[in-house]
Amino acid sequence: MTPSDPHVVLLGPPNTGKTSLFNALTGQSARVGNYPGITVDRRTGRLQGLDPAPFIVDAPGADSLSARSAEEMITFSTALGLDDAPPDLALVIADATRPQGTLYLAIQILELGLPALIVLTMADELRGTGPNLDAMAAHLGVPVVQVSARTGDGLDTLRTAIQANLKAPRSAVPAITWPEPVADAIARVSPHLPEAWLGPAPSPHRVAALARHALLSIDQDDELEGIPSALRTAVDDARAAAPIDLDQAIVEARYAWLDAESSAWSAPPAPRTMTERVDRILLHPVLGFALFLGIMGALFQMLFTGADPLIGLVEDAVGFTAATAQAVLPEGFFADLVVEGLIGGVGNVVVFVPQIALLFLIIGFLEASGYMARAAYLMDRIMRACGLHGRAFVPMLSGFACAVPAIMATRTMERKRDRLLTMMVVPLMTCSARLPVYTLIIAALFSADATIGIFPVQGLLMLAMYIFSVVIALLAAAVLGRTVLKGPKVPLLLELPPYRLPRLGNLLKLVWLRTRQFLTDAGTVILGFTVAMWLLLSFPALPEPSGGVDSLPEKEAAVWQARALEHSAAGRLGKAIEPTIQPLGYDWKIGVGLIGAFAAREVFVSTMGMVYGIGEDVDEESPALRDRIRAEAHADGSPVYTPLSGLSLMVFVALAAQCMSTLAVVKRETGGYRWPAFLFVYMTALAWVASFLVYQGGRLLGFG
Secondary structure, eight states: OOTTSOEEEEEOOTTSSHHHHHHHHHOOOOOOOSSTTOOOSOEEEEOTTSSSOOEEEEOOOOSOSOOSSHHHHHHHHHHHTSSSSOOSEEEEEEETTSHHHHOHHHHHHHHTTOOEEEEEEOGGGOOSOOOOHHHHHHHHSSOEEEOOTTTOTTHHHHHHHHHHHHHSOOOOOOOOOOOHHHHHHHHHHGGGSOHHHHOSSOOHHHHHHHHHHHHHHOSTTOOOOSOOHHHHHHHHHHHHHOSSOHHHHHHHHHHHHHHHHHTTTOOOOOOOOHHHHHHHHHTOTTHHHHHHHHHHHHHHHHHHHHTHHHHHHHHHHHHHHHHHHHHHSOSSHHHHIIIIIIIHHHHHHHTTHHHHHHHHHHHHHHHHHTHHHHHHHHHHHHHHHTTOOGGGHHHHHHTTTOHHHHHHGGGGOSOHHHHHHHHHHGGGSOOGGGHHHHHHHHHHHSOTTOEETTEEHHHHHHHHHHHHHHHHHHHHHHHHTTTTTOOOOOOOOOOOOOOOOOOHHHHHHHHHHHHHHHHHTHHHHHHHHHHHHHHHHHOSOOOOOTTOGGGSOHHHHHHHHHHHHHHSHHHHHHHHTHHHHGGGTOOHHHHHHHHHTTTOTTHHHHHHHHHTTSOSSOOTTOHHHHHHHHHOBOTTSOBSOOHHHHHHHHHHHHHSOOOHHHHHHHHHHHTSSHHHHHHHHHHHHHHHHHHHHHHHHHHHTTOO
16 A cells, blocks of 8 residues: 555444455455454455556454454454554445344544444345435534445445545534533543544543543553553543443443434334344254353364364375385485475374364354354353363364364453463363374273273273363462453353354355465474474484394384383483373383473374384284283382382373474464463373372272
8 A cells, every 4th residue: 555545444344244345355265264253364355347447454353442352442442543644435334134232333533523324234135124224424514325245235335435535534423412521531532542543632521532442441450551651650540530331331322322313213123034034943942052062062073073084084195105215215315305294294284184174164164154153152151261262262172183283262252361261271172183092091001891880980980080080170270360451351242143044155265275274384483393302302313233123023123112112212312201201100211202292292192102112103902012911010020010009190181281283383483482481381281290199099009
């Protein structure tokens, strides 16, 4: 954009078709969702069909200009032009099927005196007559156009109106009657407003509107940055001096004016819609919650099992590539680096793609259909009791499959504090990578014939590990939400959109964009960590026998591999940390397994196969590895593995941050190393303490 370019901003609440309209006007493909807070990035483009083509900015969806987080502040900054030139025209979006419920933001734009054009979207969903556009324009004082981005109806009229208003912009200030305490508070706050907000020669109406914005946005719990201390003090003093609740008084005055004016343009009441009939069931406190659990269970099962065939294809492709490279490259360090480090590292990245793609396809469908808002409403009470936001349920549920896409799913939350808190507890959910470890330990150390009542012990243990992860995650959220990530409990405010059939093209574009972002951002970090882990496990190298390892009999080759692993940096590190893990019931060999599991938790199994000289091509079903675990003994003849030490090990694996991919994606989502470092430290400390209590407590009770 150049200074001479006409500058248009697109503002509106979530679920009003704002991004669809942006796509229709610019011909671009921005993300389209039907869930509050979806448009979290600024999108820009050229408004097609006009000459010269205006530069248009799609601001994040917001019900109001009031902002108490940095993300919410983006819309306010865009409206005022704090990041770019002030807009020449604001296209303010409202839903034609429910204009009274979506015009609150438009009232705030008009209070600022910005040149505005009201755009009523979703015209194709009107049943019968819609609002009276001429009456609405007369009472609001600015032009009103009705469109449907889905069908294209009204777009030419909108372009004509945009061009006319760029040449002769119109603005109007609503004649709202403000209570006397609000006027007094405005007088206290106005002198301390930042000059950047005011702009050159601000009108009294603009100053008063900005003062009301400050009163609604600034408090002791907000997450805003760059607010002058004098303005914060003035707002605090105004609140303390006011005999009424200023927030409530300002909001009620706006809605009172809107209700009074809307009688002139409102359409006759429509008969009960399909959405209202369906919501009587889906929002029912009992039946609706039961249906929610069924829907989430089905979708989770789809995520858990539907990606398996694709994951298998990816693993086969990586294995074929590695075998081809092994056959082509001459033996030596370079070949091992390429095959085990680089190709293995790429495999650790692309193996997540099927789950990530399927997860975002599911989330996109739920958002676009309108059900996501209902699910958040149903779960909000339970999640808030633990300090989490209602929208955290999707990442938490997704964490059962894999923490990497689950952490990426936290983008649907508006507040940074809510996203961080959810990221910090999602890795505690029992992901699919932990299952091979649980399966190996339970099958090796707990008899298949043992029962508690009529229930087999092995099955009960597996179920207990899942329940344990959920309980610990919720407890961790409750503690972190009251300490490290302390913040106010913000009520969940949702405008429930009508149910709509998602558009396949938009869903597929969403999946592609998010998957590509994972591969280009988090994938590079994961690849680097994988190569580093390979180096730890491979160097310093043990001199090979004459003729090479492949010339040895299978058992001797496995024994040599075990010695080489002990000789490596990872083996030495395992011995170095042995004093810290002995109180948990582990020896240095288990320590090496835990180090190897940092690349990916399921690697614990193959690493233990190497440690015990069985070979790395083993899995949790391997009888040889299970037998070796049962037979492994200390120097005094006592078994290394007992049911108690096995339980301690499962608890450690359940709680420790043993997944570099998770840490990499947290680093990507938070933009630094602070939070992934905190995640690693707190989860590792929690795992050590819990395992210590399990093992030492069990010994005190005579279970050693």
